[in-house]
Every structure is written in structure tokens, then in C-alpha cells.
Amino acid sequence: MRSPTDAPENESRPSRREARRRQTRAEIIAAAWLLVRERGLAGLALRDLGGAVGMKAQSLYSYFESKADIYDAMFHEGYLAFAATIDELMAEIERDQPPGAEVLRRIAHGFFDFCTSDPVRYQLLFQRTIPDFVPSDESYGVAVASYEQFTEQMAAFGLTDPEVVDVWTALLTGLTDQQISNDPGGDRWARVIDQATDMFLAAYAPDLLDTTT
Amino acid sequence: MRSPTDAPENESRPSRREARRRQTRAEIIAAAWLLVRERGLAGLALRDLGGAVGMKAQSLYSYFESKADIYDAMFHEGYLAFAATIDELMAEIERDQPPGAEVLRRIAHGFFDFCTSDPVRYQLLFQRTIPDFVPSDESYGVAVASYEQFTEQMAAFGLTDPEVVDVWTALLTGLTDQQISNDPGGDRWARVIDQATDMFLAAYAPDLLDTTT
DNA sequence: GTCTATAATCTGATAGAC
DNA sequence: GTCTATCAGATTATAGAC
Structure with a gap:
């Protein structure tokens, strides 16, 4: 052999x-x-x-081995890229201690840009739209690890309540989804990321919000 | 003939x-x-x-005439159902004048339930995932009319700024999307609708929010 | 309006020679 | 590891008899 x-x-x-x-x-x-x-x-x-x-x-x-195996490799690669993006944003947090509102805004933009820059990848990674495709255990592991990294990010802001994290992910994916579905290639929802982030901060971490602006 | x-x-x-x-x-x-x-x-x-x-x-x-014609008929019917749902919610607003926070929460739940109760319909109506399908002018007209009805709803709450409406639609579709993609059949994001709505109200219509609770 | 027949094409996948 | 040959099946759509 x-x-x-x-x-x-x-x-x-x-x-x-x-x-x-x-x-x-x-x-x-x-x-x-x-x-x-x-x-x-x-x-x-x-x-x-x-x-x-x-x-x-x-x-x-x-x-x-099969076509599904190819999709799985793409899924895997996509999540590695996602994890790398999270890592970069994580580095920004550490650079700015304690992390303030501006960093969370940059995180929001980072996630948004990662997703909207490649809608098909977004579809494969975050939506369950491709029939009969189930990621392999290994690929799924990468996906889960990314999500845990994501929640760690939130914890760095003192946001540990799972429900609050769910509101945040909903907000981020909502902005992303609307951009991709209703204004592909445009910036209609990109323009609104900062105020959406501030809305979130005002509700859940008002002390991080600089009240001067 | x-x-x-x-x-x-x-x-x-x-x-x-x-x-x-x-x-x-x-x-x-x-x-x-x-x-x-x-x-x-x-x-x-x-x-x-x-x-x-x-x-x-x-x-x-x-x-x-074709398979695409069948999709178009489904798209059309789906948006008629959506318009009917909006109408029902609109009636709730008129019943409660001036409309308060509770009505907006019910609107959020109404939209959420309409979408999550039939994920495939959601995919056809609100995402652009089916290749080569472009709705006919007539069907598209129904879709546009629904959106206008939706913005009228927001205006009933005094929310007329287009960017604020965009934040609201992002929030609603985000909750919906996360529920469908990451907890199908569950209620993980359903449970968070009320606090997400209150977060939105606190930022854009604080006077509607009852401060007693 | 429904059928049979069939066109024309695409699909993922396997067997086996080299 | 790449090829030829081929399978076994799916797909949408059209033509024409009844």
C-alpha cells in the first residue's frame, strides 16, 4: 500500500x-x-x-468520496476562515482593554463583512438550505468551536447571559440577512450597523456606551 | 373556442x-x-x-406554463398569506389606540410565527435561494405592497425614519432566521422576542415603553 | 384536458484498462 | 491517478392521439 x-x-x-x-x-x-x-x-x-x-x-x-464530501470540505474550509476572522477580532479586543463600544461596533462590521462578502459561503455555513447535506463530525466540530469562541468574545464585554447572546446573534444575522436578500451588493443595512450596535449596548451594557457622542 | x-x-x-x-x-x-x-x-x-x-x-x-410558473404561483399565494397576516396585526393596532409596547410585541410574535411555522415558505418569500427564479411583475407587486403595509404599521408607532425601520426588519428577520437555522422546531429565539422588542423600543420609542414592569 | 411517446439533457457514480 | 465506457436514473418540456 x-x-x-x-x-x-x-x-x-x-x-x-x-x-x-x-x-x-x-x-x-x-x-x-x-x-x-x-x-x-x-x-x-x-x-x-x-x-x-x-x-x-x-x-x-x-x-x-462523493459530492457531499466536497460540500463538507467547503463547509470545513469556510468555518476555518470564520474562525480566523473571529481570531482577528479577538485580537482587537485584547488590544483595547477594557473593551469599549467602538470595539463591539468593529466586531459587528467584521461579522457583517465576512458574511456579505461571500453570500454563498454564508448560505452554506449558516443556513440549512442545501438538501441532504449534513456536515461530518470533524467539520461540525470546527463549527461548534467557532461558536464557543464567539460567546467568549461576548464574555469579554461582560455579556454572559445566554439570552442576551442570542439577541446579539439575532441582530447580527438579521442585518446580514437583510443585506444579502434585499440589497445585494449595496450598503443599506451596512449603514445601520453602528446604531443597531448602540441600541444593543444601551440595553445590555449601557456603561460601555460613551455618552459624549 | x-x-x-x-x-x-x-x-x-x-x-x-x-x-x-x-x-x-x-x-x-x-x-x-x-x-x-x-x-x-x-x-x-x-x-x-x-x-x-x-x-x-x-x-x-x-x-x-413551466415549473418556474408554479414557483411563481406559490410565491404569489405566500405573499397573499403574508398580507393577510399583516392585516390581522394591523387590526390589533387600531383596536389599541394609541398603540403601545404590547402591540408591537404581538406584531413581532405574529411575524415570527408566520415565518417559522413554514420555513420553506419563508425561504421562497424572503430569501433569494432558489436559482433562476424571478417573480413575475404581478407577484412582485404583491410583495411590494406587503412591504408598504409593513412600513405603515411602523408609522402607526411614530417610527418613520427609514433607517429605524431597517433596524426593526433586521431584528425581526434575525430572530426568525436564527430560530429556523439553529433551533428548528424549538423556541430558543421565540423566548427572546419580547426583550428584543423592548430593546428596540427603549432606543427608538422610549415613551411607548411602560416603565412599571 | 389528459394521455402516450419521446426528445434532449443533465445528474452522480462505478468498473476496469492503463 | 487518470482515463474510457457506461450505468441507471433523474430532470423539464414538446408533439400529437384521443
Whole structure:
């Protein structure tokens, strides 16, 4: 099964074959994102995807078990990107201790921009609209970890009540959703993020709100 | 073309043939809703739909020009139901003059319940997730009229600033969206509607908020 | 208005040669 | 790992008999 030049799987440095395989997988996923942005999430066809990376559709099965497996890889990658975005925003919080209203506003913009910059990704990650797709345990784990990171963010502002966190997530996804659905490419709800954040702060953390402005 | 028993088309009373045709169309649409709730919005197959009403798929073309035409009829019917819901809530406002916080809370619950009671309908009406479907001018008109009715509702509370209305719609759709996506069938975000409404009122119409509770 | 027949096309997936 | 060949099925839609 394993050629002499291959390193054992549990070693940190992957074999050259493994490395190339990974790269090809990444290429395929990248091409899938492009296609999906053009023809919609459900419109992904393996024929087109194969063509986009210069191989026949059947050859994709050397890299992925099924079409659902491809969606899962996209889901996984999407949540890694989401986690990275949260990390960046987390760094902003730590830079500004104790965190004030301006940081929460930037967090709101960060989430909003992440979502609206790629509506199809938003659809895959946050909505349950693609039929019969259930993320694998591993991918789901990344998703759960992201959410926990998110609640940690809120805790940094002293907001630990789960119901308050739910109001905050509802507010953020609502702004995002309206932007994507009713003003795609525009900024109608982007313009309203700051005052929505202040509305939230006024109700749940009024002491963080600078009353001078 | 027209049998002697048929009334002219422009008369208010439709001919018996027209009446039956309409009824069959309504039956087809009703069956389509059932199917779509089971297999997803994009999973609607004309074969199944024909079977569900006891005819071959091809015969559906006597009632609808295309599959998109069927989606359009569903979209139309969905917005009529939405308009009816708004009307009911509007009646509540008029019953309680001047309208107070409790009425706005009931409006929020009304919208929330309308959406979450039928997630597929919500997807068709309020999200742009079904590929290549563009509502006809007539159906779109019903949708626009509903939105105008909605803004009138807000005006009854003295809330006329378009940006404030946008914050309100974001809040409502956010609660709805989170409920559908992250706790389908549950009540996690339903439980938080009242405090979210009060948060909104405190920021934009504090005088409506009863401070006793 | 409903049917049969069929067109024309797309789909994901497998077997096996090389 | 990539290919050819092919399966087995789905899809919407049209033509024409009755």
C-alpha cells in the first residue's frame, strides 16, 4: 500500500505524494467555490468542477468520496476562515482593554463583512438550505468551536447571559440577512450597523456606551 | 373556442370551466407546498407533483406554463398569506389606540410565527435561494405592497425614519432566521422576542415603553 | 384536458484498462 | 491517478392521439 518513499502518516511532515494530493484537493475546492458563486450552491455539477481543474468528473472520486464530501470540505474550509476572522477580532479586543463600544461596533462590521462578502459561503455555513447535506463530525466540530469562541468574545464585554447572546446573534444575522436578500451588493443595512450596535449596548451594557457622542 | 354556457371572461362571475380550472390550479399548488415541505424547495419534481394530484406530469402544462410558473404561483399565494397576516396585526393596532409596547410585541410574535411555522415558505418569500427564479411583475407587486403595509404599521408607532425601520426588519428577520437555522422546531429565539422588542423600543420609542414592569 | 411517446439533457457514480 | 465506457436514473418540456 505505502511506497518506500512515503513517510508514516502520523509524522508531522507529510509525504510528497500526500502533499501533492492535498494541494490538488485544495485546488478542487477553490474551483468549487468559484463555480458555486456563479451558479448557486445547489448548482454545483461534478462535470463542470472536473473541467475547471482539467480533469474528468470521474477523476474527482480519487480525491473525494462523493459530492457531499466536497460540500463538507467547503463547509470545513469556510468555518476555518470564520474562525480566523473571529481570531482577528479577538485580537482587537485584547488590544483595547477594557473593551469599549467602538470595539463591539468593529466586531459587528467584521461579522457583517465576512458574511456579505461571500453570500454563498454564508448560505452554506449558516443556513440549512442545501438538501441532504449534513456536515461530518470533524467539520461540525470546527463549527461548534467557532461558536464557543464567539460567546467568549461576548464574555469579554461582560455579556454572559445566554439570552442576551442570542439577541446579539439575532441582530447580527438579521442585518446580514437583510443585506444579502434585499440589497445585494449595496450598503443599506451596512449603514445601520453602528446604531443597531448602540441600541444593543444601551440595553445590555449601557456603561460601555460613551455618552459624549 | 367558448362554449355557450361560458360567461365572458371580463365578467366578475367566472365560467364554470374557469372556476374548475382555478380549483385544479389551487389543488396543484397545495400539493406542491406539501411536497416542498418534505423534500426542500429545490427538490420539487413535476413527476411527483403530477402524481400527488392524480395526473401525469405532462398534464400540469395545461395549468402552468413551466415549473418556474408554479414557483411563481406559490410565491404569489405566500405573499397573499403574508398580507393577510399583516392585516390581522394591523387590526390589533387600531383596536389599541394609541398603540403601545404590547402591540408591537404581538406584531413581532405574529411575524415570527408566520415565518417559522413554514420555513420553506419563508425561504421562497424572503430569501433569494432558489436559482433562476424571478417573480413575475404581478407577484412582485404583491410583495411590494406587503412591504408598504409593513412600513405603515411602523408609522402607526411614530417610527418613520427609514433607517429605524431597517433596524426593526433586521431584528425581526434575525430572530426568525436564527430560530429556523439553529433551533428548528424549538423556541430558543421565540423566548427572546419580547426583550428584543423592548430593546428596540427603549432606543427608538422610549415613551411607548411602560416603565412599571 | 389528459394521455402516450419521446426528445434532449443533465445528474452522480462505478468498473476496469492503463 | 487518470482515463474510457457506461450505468441507471433523474430532470423539464414538446408533439400529437384521443
